[in-house]
Amino acid sequence: MSVPEITLAARTGWGETFSYDVGAEVSPVLRTQPRSLDRGSTSAEVVEVTPQAPGYYRATVSVRSASPQTPNTFERMWVSNVRVVEVWLLVLDTGGRVTTEYERANVPPGYQHQPGPFRRTSGPPQAPDSPARDAPRRAAGASSTRLDIENRSLTPDVITFQAIYWNSDASAYHPLVGAKFQVDTCVVEEWQFICDPENWQTAVSGATNSQGYYYLEGCTTSNAEYWSTLWTHAGLSRFQVKGGGTQQWGMVATDCGESYYTITSSVGGHAFTNLQKTLDGTQSLFGTIHPFIDVNMYSCPTDSYPNYYSPGQDEIYLCTQDVWGGWGQFIAGHEYGHAFHQTTLWGNVGGNCPSKHFLDTNSNWTCAFSEGFADYFGAATRPDLGTFPIRGEIESNVYFPGCVQRASTYPYACTGGTSYEGALIEAAFAAFLYDLTDSEVEVHDSIAAPGTYIRDIIRTCETKYGASAWGRADGPDEIAYCVENAINPGSYFSPRMLVASQYRESASEGGGWTSARARKNWVWNLYEKP
Numbered sequence: 001m002s003v004p005e006i007t008l009a010a011r012t013g014w015g016e017t018f019s020y021d022v023g024a025e026v027s028p029v030l031r032t033q034p035r036s037l038d039r040g041s042t043s044a045e046v047v048e049v050t051p052q053a054p055g056y057y058r059a060t061v062s063v064r065s066a067s068p069q070t071p072n073t074f075e076r077m078w079v080s081n082v083r084v085v086e087v088w089l090l091v092l093d094t095g096g097r098v099t100t101e102y103e104r105a106n107v108p109p110g111y112q113h114q115p116g117p118f119r120r121t122s123g124p125p126q127a128p129d130s131p132a133r134d135a136p137r138r139a140a141g142a143s144s145t146r147l148d149i150e151n152r153s154l155t156p157d158v159i160t161f162q163a164i165y166w167n168s169d170a171s172a173y174h175p176l177v178g179a180k181f182q183v184d185t186c187v188v189e190e191w192q193f194i195c196d197p198e199n200w201q202t203a204v205s206g207a208t209n210s211q212g213y214y215y216l217e218g219c220t221t222s223n224a225e226y227w228s229t230l231w232t233h234a235g236l237s238r239f240q241v242k243g244g245g246t247q248q249w250g251m252v253a254t255d256c257g258e259s260y261y262t263i264t265s266s267v268g269g270h271a272f273t274n275l276q277k278t279l280d281g282t283q284s285l286f287g288t289i290h291p292f293i294d295v296n297m298y299s300c301p302t303d304s305y306p307n308y309y310s311p312g313q314d315e316i317y318l319c320t321q322d323v324w325g326g327w328g329q330f331i332a333g334h335e336y337g338h339a340f341h342q343t344t345l346w347g348n349v350g351g352n353c354p355s356k357h358f359l360d361t362n363s364n365w366t367c368a369f370s371e372g373f374a375d376y377f378g379a380a381t382r383p384d385l386g387t388f389p390i391r392g393e394i395e396s397n398v399y400f401p402g403c404v405q406r407a408s409t410y411p412y413a414c415t416g417g418t419s420y421e422g423a424l425i426e427a428a429f430a431a432f433l434y435d436l437t438d439s440e441v442e443v444h445d446s447i448a449a450p451g452t453y454i455r456d457i458i459r460t461c462e463t464k465y466g467a468s469a470w471g472r473a474d475g476p477d478e479i480a481y482c483v484e485n486a487i488n489p490g491s492y493f494s495p496r497m498l499v500a501s502q503y504r505e506s507a508s509e510g511g512g513w514t515s516a517r518a519r520k521n522w523v524w525n526l527y528e529k530p
Helices: 004-012 266-286 325-344 365-380 390-396 426-437 451-460 476-484 515-528
Strands: 055-064 082-092 095-099 158-167 172-175 180-187 201-207 213-217 224-230 239-241 246-251 259-263 293-298 308-310 315-319 462-464 502-504
Touching (some): 004 055, 158 266, 180 213, 224 259, 266 451, 325 365, 390 426, 426 515, 476 502
Antiparallel strands (some): 180 201
16 A cells, blocks of 8 residues: 655655656565465455645555466466555545545635645635636646656756656656647737636647656747647657546736646556557557547446457447556557558458357457457557566466357356367467567477568458458468468368368468478467367
């Protein structure tokens, strides 16, 4: 359990000297020893903290796997290795209460809308419903507080901002990198109390730098107000996490030469960071990314598959509960992989999965193709996936041999016996793809093709059955034909009941590819791994 702002206030001060100490770890107020919990059981702890000043303070409780490198699966379904719950402690001189989220209306007029002890705003007090808060491009969020910037000399005509969020994984405030910002200004005429909406003009816009900074320069104009708006938006060619914006207001002349934090929500900030790294990995591996896409965050039901990609909307839906830990890293990549498959790889002809699909269990050709690609994508695009063992599990193909069928209800027992039909098992197909592009040399794997090879195989692989028309590959068997450059199923791929008569593809092989090596790869991963 952590109470970040209370701990930081004890370190930096309970008044105007309060700082978020970006990058510095905040020690928890409670850390338990590892323990076992049975399904449905509970565990309780009591912690006492004493804020020294009124304010609005975050309290987070996280439960994490004691052995992060141990496979995190439940009956052959990947599960999160961490859960984080966040609540807010409103502390007033007259009492206080707990709220489930930060509510701006609870902050007294004239104080900054930010976590921590209450600090005065730079300008005159404003009520929560003051007209100035309805300036153009307004977004819900925090206001500002002063910060210390290392290795930068503040100048009298610059206001410096740093975009940050609370990262529960690191137990520290981290910068929000590459996020869209815009600063609007308006001169308040002598006869006006506030600026009229039509008088606001954009002074500067862009993306936060590698440390989350952005600046308003030439800010010596007197009687001018500013609105600084930050979005969890990575640019028109990338993505946005919807609803993750934050905004702050101030007086230009008063704040010149000063520095301020701009704080976004912990969930929105971390989802944004996960996706930024996923897109960087996608560009590096495949040489391209999906066109701009919206990412929606919502509180999900339990015992379901609530993270998903909607092809009809071309939007991603992620659970607010599923942004943390290695699972959060992987699931962002997995769902983005579905979007990438659908749009950038010219259409995902797979899918049609049962309501519950398991890593090691027979589904069907198209489900194994679609989900196996997304599993591969989520692991391969995040080389920093160090806190969750998915990449290693896929590379080692630990889910094969698998299970023919599982019961539809808990505990999902394997009822159909052992399956050696890897072309129907999503994790086995993911392992086949992974071995084509990884740099590891194994007895069955001596190909290290570039990611562009996988990209172009899936884009261009087509098969033909007798007199039928050419069709896009929709299963691991047809991908295997194109990868091997031969239709030679032998005794394998029997569930389709048909064997393609022709194949064609236009991918450029590389990385030591030969037809014999390609065959050894798919035969081992889909059928013969002991």
